[in-house]
Amino acid sequence: MYSTDKTEKWFDSYVDGFRKDGRLLPLQELKRKHSRRVMALACAIAESLEWNEENDAWFAHAAGLLHDTARFSQCRDFGTFSDRASFDHGDRGAEILDAEFDWEGIADADRKKLLTAVRCHNKIEIPSNMPLSTYRWCALVRDADKIDVYRFIQHSIEKGNISEVLPRHGKAAEISPQLVEEVRERGRGSYENAHSLQDFRLVQLTWALDLNYPVSAVTLREEGVFDKIAEELKGFGIDDVVEALMRKINGM
Known part of the structure; x- marks a missing residue:
């Protein structure tokens, strides 16, 4: 029943x-x-x-x-x-x-x-x-x-226990070039090319474009989740990629 x-x-x-x-x-x-x-x-x-x-x-x-x-x-x-x-x-x-x-x-x-x-x-x-x-x-x-994954990862980063949640994704000096190229070409990133925490956060940013209902994107935008990810990705030489994604996200 x-x-x-x-x-x-x-x-x-x-x-x-x-x-x-x-x-x-x-x-x-x-x-x-x-x-x-x-x-x-x-x-x-x-x-x-x-x-x-x-x-x-x-x-x-x-x-x-x-x-x-x-x-x-x-x-x-x-x-x-x-x-x-x-x-x-x-x-x-x-x-x-x-x-x-x-x-x-x-x-x-x-x-x-x-x-x-x-x-x-x-x-x-x-x-x-x-x-x-x-x-x-x-x-x-x-x-x-x-x-829920967005919220959980953000909370874990702020709490300082993200290494327990993503033990295979430590901080890295650079973002995977293969992942960046993939995002440039396809607008999305795959786990196969995500080797660090920053890689995973870039993949997460591309997830936003796969949200199906406006309320979902609005909820996360209002919580500042996308802005926090974009801020974390500064200094890695991919500002153009991040800015392009954020323009699409903010237009949703």
Whole structure:
């Protein structure tokens, strides 16, 4: 049935299965909290967009809460959140949910929509041929996910524990030339070319252009997140790249 309480109970039970001596691994606990924050953000965005068709509230809740389902086994089995070193967590998450989630009372068409939102939340792009009725849920989860990551990374930098959050991305003397070239040519950056904290922040700045709903960009602009990233990237010889991105971001 379309019940947020039932969905939360399933999620809690699934996550509890990864506990050892009653505790999750630190990275798993991080993802548990992240999942709940993304759930709240997805619900807030959907409400602001006045999505009030039947089961819309459940869809926003479930898509946000379940989007990172595969992260828990990824951490247990590989000790990493790197998809390149393990598996595509969007694809695997959809597989896990398809096999293990309680779908009783949920229409098959809605099951497919939710699975597609989970599968596509981490892809470079949402497939352009996707029906609008499914596309909007993919777009919603992607925006909510990005907003929480932006906030979490910014908070970690300000708190001084970013090295614990991104242990592979230490500070560097320069930004990856391959990444800069990629951003110049394509307007986006990939994790493959991000080797330092500054590289990751440049990739994050390009994420802004992939936000789907105006409320998402406005929220982050008002919080000053984009301005803070741009400030961090000064002095690396890529002012033209950053300024070009900021002009697009401020025009959204």
